[in-house]
Amino acid sequence: MDIDIQDLSLEDDTEVIDSSSEYDTELEDEIVIENDNEKQDMDDEKNNDAGCKTYKVVCEKLNIVPIRRLVDQLPLATMRLQHIGMNTGQCKALSCALWHNTCLNAIELKDNGLTGEEIDLIINVIKYHEIYKLGFPDNCVGEIGAIAIDEMIRVTTSLTHLNLSGCKIGDTEVDYISSGLYYNNTLVWLDLSNNNIASDGGKKLGGSLGETRSLQSLNMSWNHIRMDGAVGLLKGLQINESLIYLDLSMNGLGYEGCLALECTLRENKCLKYLDVSNDRINWEGITFVARGLKKNSTLEILKIGHNPLNMEGCYDVLKAVSHGSSNIKHVGFDNIPVNGAVLTVASDILKTRPFSITHGGVLDTRDVVGIRKEKPEDPISLVVRYITNIGIRMIDMYRILDIDNDGHVSKTEFIKGMKKIGIPLSDRELRDVARRLDHNRTGFISYSLLNQGVKNHVREERKEDKRQEVKKRTKLQERRRILETELPVLYKRDCADDLIQFYASESLSNIPSQAKSAEDNDELSTSNNLFLPEITSTHSFLSQTSQSNSVTKHDRAPSSVSERSVKVHSPSQARKRFRKPLEMLRIINIFMERKRSLTACQSRRSSTTP
Numbered sequence: 001m002d003i004d005i006q007d008l009s010l011e012d013d014t015e016v017i018d019s020s021s022e023y024d025t026e027l028e029d030e031i032v033i034e035n036d037n038e039k040q041d042m043d044d045e046k047n048n049d050a051g052c053k054t055y056k057v058v059c060e061k062l063n064i065v066p067i068r069r070l071v072d073q074l075p076l077a078t079m080r081l082q083h084i085g086m087n088t089g090q091c092k093a094l095s096c097a098l099w100h101n102t103c104l105n106a107i108e109l110k111d112n113g114l115t116g117e118e119i120d121l122i123i124n125v126i127k128y129h130e131i132y133k134l135g136f137p138d139n140c141v142g143e144i145g146a147i148a149i150d151e152m153i154r155v156t157t158s159l160t161h162l163n164l165s166g167c168k169i170g171d172t173e174v175d176y177i178s179s180g181l182y183y184n185n186t187l188v189w190l191d192l193s194n195n196n197i198a199s200d201g202g203k204k205l206g207g208s209l210g211e212t213r214s215l216q217s218l219n220m221s222w223n224h225i226r227m228d229g230a231v232g233l234l235k236g237l238q239i240n241e242s243l244i245y246l247d248l249s250m251n252g253l254g255y256e257g258c259l260a261l262e263c264t265l266r267e268n269k270c271l272k273y274l275d276v277s278n279d280r281i282n283w284e285g286i287t288f289v290a291r292g293l294k295k296n297s298t299l300e301i302l303k304i305g306h307n308p309l310n311m312e313g314c315y316d317v318l319k320a321v322s323h324g325s326s327n328i329k330h331v332g333f334d335n336i337p338v339n340g341a342v343l344t345v346a347s348d349i350l351k352t353r354p355f356s357i358t359h360g361g362v363l364d365t366r367d368v369v370g371i372r373k374e375k376p377e378d379p380i381s382l383v384v385r386y387i388t389n390i391g392i393r394m395i396d397m398y399r400i401l402d403i404d405n406d407g408h409v410s411k412t413e414f415i416k417g418m419k420k421i422g423i424p425l426s427d428r429e430l431r432d433v434a435r436r437l438d439h440n441r442t443g444f445i446s447y448s449l450l451n452q453g454v455k456n457h458v459r460e461e462r463k464e465d466k467r468q469e470v471k472k473r474t475k476l477q478e479r480r481r482i483l484e485t486e487l488p489v490l491y492k493r494d495c496a497d498d499l500i501q502f503y504a505s506e507s508l509s510n511i512p513s514q515a516k517s518a519e520d521n522d523e524l525s526t527s528n529n530l531f532l533p534e535i536t537s538t539h540s541f542l543s544q545t546s547q548s549n550s551v552t553k554h555d556r557a558p559s560s561v562s563e564r565s566v567k568v569h570s571p572s573q574a575r576k577r578f579r580k581p582l583e584m585l586r587i588i589n590i591f592m593e594r595k596r597s598l599t600a601c602q603s604r605r606s607s608t609t610p
Contacts, residue, residue, distance in 0.1 A: 050075040051097030058093040058585045070094065078106040078133075091118040092588050095125045106133035108163065116142025121592060123148040127155060135163030137191075146173035150180035159186055165219070166194040174201040178208040181215070191219045193247070202229030203485070206236030209243065217245040221275070230257035231485045238267040249277040249303070256482045258285030263483065265292030265299065275303040277334065286313035293320040297327055305334025305358070314338050314359075318345040321355075333359040379429040380436065380457045386423050394454060397421075398447045408444040411435075 052074050059066040067090065073079040074097055086094070091114070098104070107126070114122075119136055123145075126134075134152075141149070141164065153159060169177070174197050181187065197205070202225040209215070225233060230253045237243065253261065258281055281289065286309055293299070304317070314333055321328045322345055338359045349355045387397055401409045401417035409417070411434040418430050425433070437445050437453045 050103050051100040054100050055093050055097035057582065058096045059089075061582055061585060062089045062093065064089045064093065066093075074101060075103050077103060078108075079104050080108045080110070081112060082108075082110040084112055086112040086114060086118070088118060091121055092585060092592075095121050095588055096585055098122065098125045098129070102129075105130055105158075106161075107131060108133070108135035108137070109139065110135065111138035114139040116140065116145035116148075117592065119145035120148040121588065123152050124591070127152040130158045131156075132158050133161040134159060135161075135191075136167060137163050138166040141167040141169055141173055143172055143176075146176040150176040153177075153180040153184045153187060156184070156186055161189040162187060163191045164195070165191045169195040169197060169201075171196075171198055171201040171204070175204050178204040181205075182208040182211055184212065185214050187212075187215055189217045190215060193219045193221045193223070195223055197223040197225060197229075199225070199227060199229030199232075201225070203232030206232040206234070208236070209233070210236035210239045212240070213242050215242055218243060219245075219247045220251070221247045221249045223251055226252040226254060227256045228482070228485050230254070231260040231482055234260040234264045235483075235485065237271070238264050240268065241270055243271055245273045246271060247273075247275045248279060249275045251279055253279040253281060253285075255282075255285045257281075258288045259479055259482055262288040262292035265289070265296040268296075269298055272298060272300045274299060274301070276307075277303050277332070278306040281307040281309065283308075283310045283313045287316060290316040290320040293317065293326065293328070294323050295325075297325045299326075299328055301330045301332075302328055303332035303334070305332045305336055305360075307336070309333070309336050311337070311339045311342060314342045315345065318342055318349070318357075322349050322352075327353075329354055330356045331358075333357065335360040337361045337363045339363060378457070378461075379425055379433050380453070381461060382425060383418070383423060383433060384454055384458065386421075390421070392421075394451055395447070398450055401445075408446060409450075410444055411438065414445055 052071055055071060055074065056066055064087075067081075067084060067086075069084065070079075070081060070090075073081070086109070109122075114136060119139065119141060127148075136145075145167075146169065149162075149164070153162065164177070167173075169192065174192070174195075177192075178201075181190070192205075197220070201223075205220075209218075220233070225248070230248075230251065233248075234257065237246070253276060257279065261276070281304065286304075286307075289304070290313075293302070302317075302321075314336060317331065320326070321331060336359055339362065342359075343357075343362065346355065346357045387394070392400075398409065400421065401414055403413055403417075411431070414434045414437075415427070415430045418425065418433075423430075434445065437450055439453070
């Protein structure tokens with residue numbers, strides 16, 4: 001049988017072509033799969049840096065519309081979101097994105113309707129990030145948010161700027177913030193303006209200000225810090241060694257605050273800018289401020305406008321500023337009229353150093369704002385003092401007045417006699433003296449009436465002197481009491497009153513939960529490790545931080561306070577463990593549910609405590 005070699009070769013070639021074709025297809029599929037895996041890895045790495053993919057996936061899962069401004073700002077270094085109205089779902093999505101984000105180092109969420117729970121969630125995600133600037137202005141921090149802020153400023157190693165303006169912070173919330181500030185070593189700029197901080201909050205802030213060594217700028221304007229609250233705040237400032245800028249305008253220091261401000265200006269050696277505008281400082285309190293300024297050598301700018309000061313008060317301030325040791329370069333008397341004498345002193349200061357002054361206009365009068373009405377001296381007192389000074393007895397005085405020697409002196413004779421001996425009284429004042437000595441309204445003044453009237457007047461003067469002495473002594477005691485105002489003990493963290501530490505230390509069986517399966521419980525324990533520090537011993541993390549600082553703070557905390565140490569999980573390791581956005585969302589949901597349950601549990605405990 002003949003075999004066609006050409007046909008055989010074709011068949012062989014065909015088979016070779018077919019086999020190679022099959023081989024090439026499989027190779028291409030493997031290459032496509034490898035490329036997809038690389039692309040997925042690149043997307044995951046990119047998402048780990050910015051969290052954009054996580055945010056979109058979580059928004060889709062929660063059926064909410066992603067905020068484009070938020071997505072655009074996630075890859076940037078600074079996020080500023082204002083007036084966009086973020087609800088709980090948006091906060092969950094943002095928290096999931098921030099967990100994978102390593103780009104942001106400054107976050108400001110202004111007027112977005114955030115509540116304390118939502119702020120707590122965001123802070124628990126970012127408190128171990130390298131965030132140097134954080135702000136929640138014009139939101140509602142609440143007690144839960146304040147506890148979270150306390151926790152963050154305790155453990156942070158990077159936060160330098162914190163904006164809590166208009167956050168409805170009261171004395172309760174400022175207790176937690178003051179406690180965190182007490183142990184913080186990084187915060188440089190703090191804004192607590194436009195809040196509801198009153199007397200107790202002022203004293204608590206004073207206790208923390210006396211110990212902080214990093215804070216340089218503090219804005220406390222538009223609060224309710226008055227009386228003993230102002231004294232407590234300024235008392236803490238006396239021993240502060242870092243604060244340079246302080247704004248206390250629109251509060252109400254009053255007389256008590258001026259007393260404390262005198263001591264503060266004398267003792268403080270670092271403050272350069274002080275604003276006490278609209279603080280109810282009147283002509284009585286400005287004298288104490290002037291005394292303090294005379295001893296101060298560091299202050300450079302003083303704003304004291306919009307206060308009920310008179311021109312004498314402005315003059316006293318500038319005379320104190322003109323002292324050689326003073327370093328003040330600007331004084332603001334905004335909306336307060338001044339006279340030529342005040343401007344003359346300002347001109348003299350300008351000859352020695354750079355100096356400027358702002359005021360509410362120049363008027364040539366003694367008092368303009370709050371005219372001080374001095375009580376005129378009694379004319380009878382002037383008569384008695386004058387007669388005593390010239391050495392005339394009362395009987396001799398009466399003989400001089402009795403020209404007719406009839407034993408009676410008419411009012412006309414009395415007035416002529418007073419003028420004759422040179423008493424410096426006007427006709428009106430002399431007629432008033434004659435009328436008051438004529439008790440019987442007979443038109444004549446007898447020796448007995450004159451002598452008795454003078455004695456009665458001297459007796460009343462002595463009584464008045466005693467009353468003034470008692471009043472002065474009482475005022476001095478009150479001043480001493482005000483200056484001896486004790487600063488309260490700051491909030492100390494323990495498992496009974498701290499939601500975070502209580503949650504971390506309580507067993508899961510004691511806290512009600514919505515988790516039904518063992519898988520949820522496993523994720524819950526993992527979320528506890530993610531968001532909360534792990535208590536390991538009885539030595540305080542705060543004291544460890546203090547020992548590492550050059551400034552010794554180990555004497556601050558009382559020995560009765562239990563101390564603990566905190567072991568923090570690495571954020572980068574945690575991000576690698578939870579790369580799936582929906583898994584992160586599930587953990588956040590369980591975390592928030594547990595925090596709500598814990599808040600209710602704490603409320604029940606406080607209500608049953610006697």
